[in-house]
Amino acid sequence: MKFAVVALGAIYGATFGSAFAPAHTASFSKPSSSSLNVAAEDKKVGFDQEQFIAESKEMRLKHLEEQAMYALKISCENYDNAVFPNAMIAGDVVITHLLHRMGYIKDGKCTIMVVDTFHLFPETMEFLKEIEEYYDFKAEVFCAEGIPVGDKEAYDKRYGADLWKENIEEYDRVCKVEPFQRGLKTLKTDCMINGRTRWQGFERAWIDQFENAPIGGGLAKCNPLAYWTLEDTFDYIAKYKVPHHPLHAKGYPSIGDAKDTIPIPEDGSVRFVDFKFEGDKTQWLDYASERKGRFVGLANADGSTKTECGIHVSGAEKTWDRDLWEADKSKVKKIESTEEAIKVKDSGKPSVMVVYAPWCQFSQKMEDEYEAFAAKFGGEVDVYSFRGDEEREFVQANLNTKSFPTVNVIKPDGTAVKYESEVRTVDAFKKFVDETLA
Numbered sequence: 001m002k003f004a005v006v007a008l009g010a011i012y013g014a015t016f017g018s019a020f021a022p023a024h025t026a027s028f029s030k031p032s033s034s035s036l037n038v039a040a041e042d043k044k045v046g047f048d049q050e051q052f053i054a055e056s057k058e059m060r061l062k063h064l065e066e067q068a069m070y071a072l073k074i075s076c077e078n079y080d081n082a083v084f085p086n087a088m089i090a091g092d093v094v095i096t097h098l099l100h101r102m103g104y105i106k107d108g109k110c111t112i113m114v115v116d117t118f119h120l121f122p123e124t125m126e127f128l129k130e131i132e133e134y135y136d137f138k139a140e141v142f143c144a145e146g147i148p149v150g151d152k153e154a155y156d157k158r159y160g161a162d163l164w165k166e167n168i169e170e171y172d173r174v175c176k177v178e179p180f181q182r183g184l185k186t187l188k189t190d191c192m193i194n195g196r197t198r199w200q201g202f203e204r205a206w207i208d209q210f211e212n213a214p215i216g217g218g219l220a221k222c223n224p225l226a227y228w229t230l231e232d233t234f235d236y237i238a239k240y241k242v243p244h245h246p247l248h249a250k251g252y253p254s255i256g257d258a259k260d261t262i263p264i265p266e267d268g269s270v271r272f273v274d275f276k277f278e279g280d281k282t283q284w285l286d287y288a289s290e291r292k293g294r295f296v297g298l299a300n301a302d303g304s305t306k307t308e309c310g311i312h313v314s315g316a317e318k319t320w321d322r323d324l325w326e327a328d329k330s331k332v333k334k335i336e337s338t339e340e341a342i343k344v345k346d347s348g349k350p351s352v353m354v355v356y357a358p359w360c361q362f363s364q365k366m367e368d369e370y371e372a373f374a375a376k377f378g379g380e381v382d383v384y385s386f387r388g389d390e391e392r393e394f395v396q397a398n399l400n401t402k403s404f405p406t407v408n409v410i411k412p413d414g415t416a417v418k419y420e421s422e423v424r425t426v427d428a429f430k431k432f433v434d435e436t437l438a
Contacts, residue, residue, distance in 0.1 A: 068224040076109040079191035091195030117175040119257040142183035157393035170359040191220040201288035238275040248272040253284040331374040335386040351382040357389035360404040366424040409436040
């Protein structure tokens with residue numbers, strides 16, 4: 001045992017031995033028989049339990065730091081375009097700090113990327129500005145395709161403010177997965193750095209520091225904090241006074257979209273304030289507890305509880321297998337643009353037009369009947385389809401569309417008359433067309 005203490009002391013320095021300081025100064029004079037018991041006590045080594053725990057945690061954190069920094073060194077020096085998608089949660093601010101310490105942000109060997117879902121807490125994008133100034137960098141921000149960065153109004157007009165309520169998988173694809181993957185491609189990423197850890201839950205329990213990401217056929221993926229606990233993460237933040245998300249001080253252990261993220265516990269009684277915990281920190285730090293407040297109230301298409309946004313899941317970029325009424329296979333005529341839709345309305349000819357979303361289960365269910373209607377009556381009236389989920393403002397203003405699918409009969413004068421029934425059969429469509437155009 002003495003050898004073990006001496007050896008560890010040599011490795012970790014003099015501070016390690018301080019928890020084992022002798023209780024008394026040893027005497028080299030020959031003890032009398034009456035003092036044997038006292039001498040035996042003198043030979044015992046005193047033990048400060050709290051100090052030992054503190055020093056052990058410091059030893060662990062030192063090892064984890066060095067391990068993470070070595071992984072980041074491989075990522076940034078062995079690859080040409082290391083990219084760190086930064087969500088500004090606890091682990092991500094640690095990685096940001098490590099990259100800064102190693103000089104990889106300053107020298108451009110690592111690019112920091114951010115995905116703005118247009119549903120983040122206001123504090124999140126404000127915090128991004130703070131760390132950009134603190135570490136002297138500018139993040140590459142990506143958002144839903146075709147939308148200017150920061151333009152929530154434009155997003156609502158094109159995709160709909162309630163897309164996440166209509167179809168959470170499609171919301172994830174539009175707001176998270178697609179911009180995430182587009183960002184990696186735009187930045188020519190060959191190594192992606194991220195803050196996932198084994199401690200976050202069973203779906204991440206076996207990740208290692210390096211793996212292949214299921215994106216674009218595979219690329220290097222570095223998880224520098226793979227073996228850290230959430231307590232390790234906050235210990236690091238406290239040790240180095242790392243800038244961290246302001247919502248930790250309001251009871252949030254992890255921060256995602258404002259629409260489905262809550263404090264843990266919900267009364268906000270556990271907080272991280274001034275680099276120390278207030279309240280029962282175990283409610284944050286227990287295994288798989290970091291993300292308990294994320295994706296609240298959301299379910300996957302199969303009804304299971306949602307635990308992942310799709311960014312780290314293979315195939316998440318596909319929420320539907322194909323488009324509906326495909327142009328080269330269908331009797332239904334495809335309208336490809338808003339300009340084409342206006343031309344159809346202004347043509348002076350009667351027609352039928354369905355406004356649909358390919359991911360919408362109700363649009364999918366009516367595909368066969370609408371196809372059969374076009375095959376049977378397409379010689380009497382033109383039958384069209386128009387994808388409207390990416391042209392929300394237009395279809396609301398011009399084609400009576402508030403939900404999918406919406407079927408309209410276009411009269412010769414250009415008036416669009418909405419089919420209000422949910423009975424979507426060939427006979428029902430035919431009856432409505434005849435009555436509207438009579």
